Amino acid sequence: MKYTEIMVRYGELSTKGKNRKDFINRLGDNVRQALYGIDGLKIIVNRDRMHVRLNGGQDDDKVINILQGVFGIENLSPSVRVEKNVEDMQQMAVKMILDQYVTGKTFKITTKRQDKEFEFKTFEVNNLIGDAVLEAIPGIKVDVKNPDIELRVEIRSNGIYLSSETIKGAGGFPVGTGGRATMMLSGGIDSPVAAYMGMRRGVKLDMIHFYSPPYTSEQALAKAKQLTSVLAQFSGNIRFIQVPFTKIQEEIKEKVPEGYLMTVQRRMMLKIASMITEESGRNGIFNGEALGQVASQTLESMRAINDVTTMPVLRPLLSMDKTEIIKIAEKIGTYDLSILPFEDCCTIFTPPAPKTKPNLEKTRQFEKNIDVESLAREAIDNIQITTIHANEDYMNENEEIFAELL
Amino acid sequence: MIYFDNSATTKAWPEVIDTYAKVSENVWGNPSSLHKFGDKSFQLLEQSRKQIANLLAVNPDEIYFTSGGTEGDNWVIKGTAIEKSAYGKHLITSEVEHPAVRNSMEQLEKLGFEITYLPVDENGQVQIEDLKAALRPDTILVSIMAVNNEIGTIQPINEIAEVLKAYPKIQFHVDAVQGIAKNIWSQIFNERVDFATFSGHKFHAPRGTGFIYAKRGRKLAPLLTGGGQEKNQRSGTENVPAIAAMAKALRMVLEQENQTSLNERNIKNKIIDHVKQFDKVVIFSKDNEKFAPHILCFAIQGVRGETIVHAFEEYDIYISTTSACSSKKKMASSTLKAMQVPDSISTSAIRISLGEENTMQEADKFIEAFDNLYQEFDRLS
Numbered sequence: 001m002k003y004t005e006i007m008v009r010y011g012e013l014s015t016k017g018k019n020r021k022d023f024i025n026r027l028g029d030n031v032r033q034a035l036y037g038i039d040g041l042k043i044i045v046n047r048d049r050m051h052v053r054l055n056g057g058q059d060d061d062k063v064i065n066i067l068q069g070v071f072g073i074e075n076l077s078p079s080v081r082v083e084k085n086v087e088d089m090q091q092m093a094v095k096m097i098l099d100q101y102v103t104g105k106t107f108k109i110t111t112k113r114q115d116k117e118f119e120f121k122t123f124e125v126n127n128l129i130g131d132a133v134l135e136a137i138p139g140i141k142v143d144v145k146n147p148d149i150e151l152r153v154e155i156r157s158n159g160i161y162l163s164s165e166t167i168k169g170a171g172g173f174p175v176g177t178g179g180r181a182t183m184m185l186s187g188g189i190d191s192p193v194a195a196y197m198g199m200r201r202g203v204k205l206d207m208i209h210f211y212s213p214p215y216t217s218e219q220a221l222a223k224a225k226q227l228t229s230v231l232a233q234f235s236g237n238i239r240f241i242q243v244p245f246t247k248i249q250e251e252i253k254e255k256v257p258e259g260y261l262m263t264v265q266r267r268m269m270l271k272i273a274s275m276i277t278e279e280s281g282r283n284g285i286f287n288g289e290a291l292g293q294v295a296s297q298t299l300e301s302m303r304a305i306n307d308v309t310t311m312p313v314l315r316p317l318l319s320m321d322k323t324e325i326i327k328i329a330e331k332i333g334t335y336d337l338s339i340l341p342f343e344d345c346c347t348i349f350t351p352p353a354p355k356t357k358p359n360l361e362k363t364r365q366f367e368k369n370i371d372v373e374s375l376a377r378e379a380i381d382n383i384q385i386t387t388i389h390a391n392e393d394y395m396n397e398n399e400e401i402f403a404e405l406l
Numbered sequence: 407m408i409y410f411d412n413s414a415t416t417k418a419w420p421e422v423i424d425t426y427a428k429v430s431e432n433v434w435g436n437p438s439s440l441h442k443f444g445d446k447s448f449q450l451l452e453q454s455r456k457q458i459a460n461l462l463a464v465n466p467d468e469i470y471f472t473s474g475g476t477e478g479d480n481w482v483i484k485g486t487a488i489e490k491s492a493y494g495k496h497l498i499t500s501e502v503e504h505p506a507v508r509n510s511m512e513q514l515e516k517l518g519f520e521i522t523y524l525p526v527d528e529n530g531q532v533q534i535e536d537l538k539a540a541l542r543p544d545t546i547l548v549s550i551m552a553v554n555n556e557i558g559t560i561q562p563i564n565e566i567a568e569v570l571k572a573y574p575k576i577q578f579h580v581d582a583v584q585g586i587a588k589n590i591w592s593q594i595f596n597e598r599v600d601f602a603t604f605s606g607h608k609f610h611a612p613r614g615t616g617f618i619y620a621k622r623g624r625k626l627a628p629l630l631t632g633g634g635q636e637k638n639q640r641s642g643t644e645n646v647p648a649i650a651a652m653a654k655a656l657r658m659v660l661e662q663e664n665q666t667s668l669n670e671r672n673i674k675n676k677i678i679d680h681v682k683q684f685d686k687v688v689i690f691s692k693d694n695e696k697f698a699p700h701i702l703c704f705a706i707q708g709v710r711g712e713t714i715v716h717a718f719e720e721y722d723i724y725i726s727t728t729s730a731c732s733s734k735k736k737m738a739s740s741t742l743k744a745m746q747v748p749d750s751i752s753t754s755a756i757r758i759s760l761g762e763e764n765t766m767q768e769a770d771k772f773i774e775a776f777d778n779l780y781q782e783f784d785r786l787s
Contacts, residue, residue, distance in 0.1 A: 098664050102592055103695040137668075336466065396449045405425045405450070406457050406653050 001099050003060050004081040006067060007163070008050040011074035011171050019177075027072045027174040033236030034070050035063060036389040064167065066390065069234050069332070071200055072177075073169030077152065081159040084118065089125075089153070089160050090132035096164045097133055097140070097149055106143035107133060111153040118155045125153060170200070175235035178202025181284040181314070182241075182277045184269065185209050187224045187342070190288030190317055192231060192334040193325050197316035198286045199235045205286060207231075207238055207388075208273050210245040220342035225386070225394040230333050232390040240386045243272055248375050255369040262354040264367050266296050266305045272376050274309035276383070284312040290325065291318050300357040307360060337395075408723040408768045412608075412761030413555055413584060413701055419610045422655045426612055429647035437644050438635065447646050454646075454653035461660050462595075464619055470636050471649050474616035475583040478603030479506035479549075481629050481640070482579045482618060486547045486601075487514050488627035493575070494544030500524045500532050500561070501744035502554050507581055508740075511549075524550075526744050529696055530559035537569060547577045552585035552594035552602075556728040556741040556757060557690045558701025560585075560593055567598035577601065577624060583608055587659040588698050589667035600624045609659045610762070611652035614645065659762060670760040671699035673769045677758065678702065680773045684780055688751055690742065700761065703728065703742075705754040709783045714756045717782075721775040726757050 008031070010024065028045035031052070035041055040055030041063070052067065054060055060078065067076050080096065082088040097107055111125040120128065129151070130142060154161040183198065183205040185191045195205055209224045225240060232238045248268050256264045273285050289297045296305065306313055317325055329335035393399045409417070418426075429450065435441075437448035452466070459466040472478045487497070499511055501523045511521045522540040524532045532550060548570060550561050563580055570578050579601040585594045586609055595602060601624065606615030620626055620639075632641030659666070674693065681687045681704060689704040691697050706714060711727035718725055728741065742752035758772075 098668065101664070102589060396453065398446055398449055399453060402450050402453045402650075405428060405650055406454060406657065 001060070001078075001096065002056060002080070003054050003078040004161070005054055005079055006052040006063060007077045007079055007161075008052060008067060008169075009074045009076065010049065011072050011169060023072065023174055023177055026176050027070070030072070030174055030176065030236040031067065031070055034066050034233050034390050036232075036237070037391040038063060062391075066233050067169070068167060069170050070174075071170050071172035071202070071234060072174035074171065075166050075169050077163040077166050079152075079154075079161045079163035081161050084115075084155070084160055086120075086128055089162070090129055092162055093129045093151055093153070094133055094136040096162055097151060098137060100149050100164060101137060101140065103139065105148040106141045106146075107149040107151065108142065108144050108147035109133075109151050109153060111155070113155045115155045115157045117157075125155070129153065170234070172200040173202030175199050175202055176204045178204075180204045180206070180282045181286055182206045182208050182273060182280075182282050183286040184273055184288070185224055185227065186288070187220060187227060187338065188288065189322075189329050189335065189338040190290060190293075190325055192227045192288075192338060193328045193332070194286055194288040194316045195231050196234060196328065196332050196334075198314065199231070203286075204235060205231075205238065206280065206282065207240045208243060208276060209240065210243050210269055210272075212244075212246040212249050215246065215249070217342055219340075219395075222394040223337060223340055223342055225388055225392075227334055227337050228388045229390060229392045229394065230337065232388055232392075234332070236390070238388050240388045241276060242384045242386075243276075243379050244382050245269075245379065248370075248379060251370050251375060256366050258351045259353065259355045260358060260363060260366045261351050262296055263301060263304050263358040263363050264370075266301075267308045267363070267367060268372070268376065270305055270313070271308040271372065272379055274311045275376060275380055277311055279380075284314050285309075286314045286316065288317055289315045290320055290322070293322065296354070298356050301355075304358045304360050304363045307364070408721075408764075408771060410723060410725045410758045410760065410764065410768075410772070412764075413757065413759030414726055415607050415613070416610045416761050417763075418607070418612050418651075419655060419658065421658065422610055422612070422651045425654045426647045426651040429650045433646065433650075437646060438633065447644075450650055451644055451646050454650045457653045458617065458656055461656055462619065465622060467637075468619055468622055470618050470620055470640055471644060472616040472618055472640065473614050473645075474607065475504070475581070475603055475605030476506040477629075478583075478605070478616055478618045479504065479581055480510050482577075482601040482603060482620075482626065483507065483510040483547065483549060484514065484629060485626035486577050486579070487517075487519060489625050490546040490577070491519075494542075494546045495519045496522070496542050496545045497547045497549065498522045498524065498537065498540050498545060499549045500526060500551070502526050502530055502532075502556070502559070502741040503549070503551055504555055504581060504583070507549055507551070526559075526741075528745055529692065530554050530557050530690070530741055530745050531696060532561055532566070534562060534565050534569060537566060541569075541573060541576070545573070545576050547579060549579040549581065551581040551583075553582075553588070553590070553698045553701070554741055555584050555701070557703040558584075558698040559691075559741075560590055560696055560698055563594045563599070564592075564596055567596050570598055579603070584698065584701070586656075587663045587666065588670075588700060589664050590698060601626070606648070606652040606655065609655055611655035612648045615648045615652040617652075662762065666762045667699045669766075670764065673760055673764055673766060674699060674702045674758075676766065676769045677772060677776075678704075681776060686780075686784070690745070690747070690755065700759055702758040702760075703755055705751050705756070706780065706783060707751055707754055709754055711754055711756050714754070714779070714783075717779050718772075718775060721771070723772055723775055726759070728752075728755055728757050 038059050042053035044051040082092045109126045109129045111122045113122045151164045183195045185207040435444040435447040437451045455469050456466045524536045577600045582602045583605045600621045602619040607613045628639045630641045686707040691702045
């Protein structure tokens, strides 16, 4: 089916009174960014709904998929425009119903006649289309109360728009209306899900990723960027900040007792993240911690690590089970990426038995073995910042060439 | 030429061959090689897998490439037997399966497994009550085809799945070779299906291609061991050009699935409506939703099936006796036999199987030829 446009209806934001305009503009920008890289689209943002004109190419399903993930959208309807004559309208209606039809399904036609000049009345349009469908698809039945397929017909001044599906959107608030924060993104299953949860409440996130070449590979970095690109579908462009961590990890490994390696390492990460957050004017740090999941995520550990900052550390996954987290990861499309087996910063130099209940005083003491301030400053002076768009490919540089083959 | 034998094989489409040629020429590295050139093949392989998975709305890690339907059937049946023999040695299938299933079962029988062959009704359909009665504590596999290759019956896969929900340990295999791109997907595939077999050359991909769907978490012993390809489940250097070509073919057939199926059904119904008027014609494929749109099997009593096939050949129309696999062996159709059709009639059966390229005009020409031939047959018998 070649659709002409997708009609987008707004969600919760409709109730937000005077902020409405900001919200709608923000949602418009987010939609533009989420659809980045798909050429030939035209996005028209109106007060009551948004229209995404399609490019007549192969991208319809992709656009629908992406729009479903953008926060602030209540629902969407892919529609086809035809000229204002009966044959075209009937033909397209039959085609659209056929597209969803399997034996035994019922249908209904709902017509809205905005253009009052149109030669047929609403019920006449219903009949014209209904008859055509009944004739073309033997065995199909009408059911006006509980149809399996509902075909909506809108007669506007510039043509007739038909749609046969209303697809549920992601709800929530448009990203950016809830302020800005940073996110500590590793590459595992949890942190992308935590980012998604933050975005859903309208928070715009910058990703902070620690990398340690040559202990971690180029592929691990590419994977973190790829995850960010997936998340950008929900929030629009994302600033990706990569922090070199090799020197710090080597220093800690050399000078800190084994049982406290992990705790001190996490403190350094949080300290650096906190400095970046502060210096870029953001107001909080998100992470993917869930209480009790691993050694660093006990209450004692969190206290010993959290000790380095007064910046709010937000943990959207705190009380969730791993299975629930995995379910969301699968839904948002990060799971398959997260399970790719590349070493990340958190898994190298892991001692065989990290302290699950580190002592805060001892931690502070051991940390004095390294020069915290200058190591952190040096790392921050060498950060690299990339803007990552939705639908970019960091894992498979040949994807576009291949797309033509497939 | 009018080609009405699409269940035997289909023509590889030019666009598909084009991909095959381009990949053979440019992306011929071994996907297992560590270097960049091999990695390119690996990425194309994985992108093909992803495309197929997306088209079928399953996960990419649930798709395993094979050499075709026969391998897929053999793998799921024998692989389950090897994997699960500690839990039980009883398998259930039907009397109307493709030989790839049937003969795999018979081979297992010789190794000490017990097989229950479910009978079918006059439509060639398995009965749920028979399945329920056959289930045992030591049953490890139920293998039922989606669409019968000889007469086109759609088996009640959803009802079987419903029954098997109460038996989560039993693996459920669907031989879906004849079921792809016929607008019956929701009737032949559901959450309870653990394994499904597909063959590329039935949907305009090159010969020697295929894949199985294997649900996450379900276990299957490999039949081909070696270099550990396909996550150690199916060794052998991957046939990347053919796999990419198959991914393209699947996309193409699914893009036109609904239109094609309606067209096929119209052609089938038109021919049924015509031939049913003749006394000696016995039709096995009904024109209702229990049957796939593309297969029509009927007999002209008193004339041998092969005679009919050759007679149509004179009009440049290509049909078959029941299935291509059994037609040269002069065997009566096993499906018709299972339906209790007497040999005297089933040996007169022919099969028309339709595809994406067939038209209503071809149906008219077929009918014209049929009328001429029927007169002759009538005069001679």
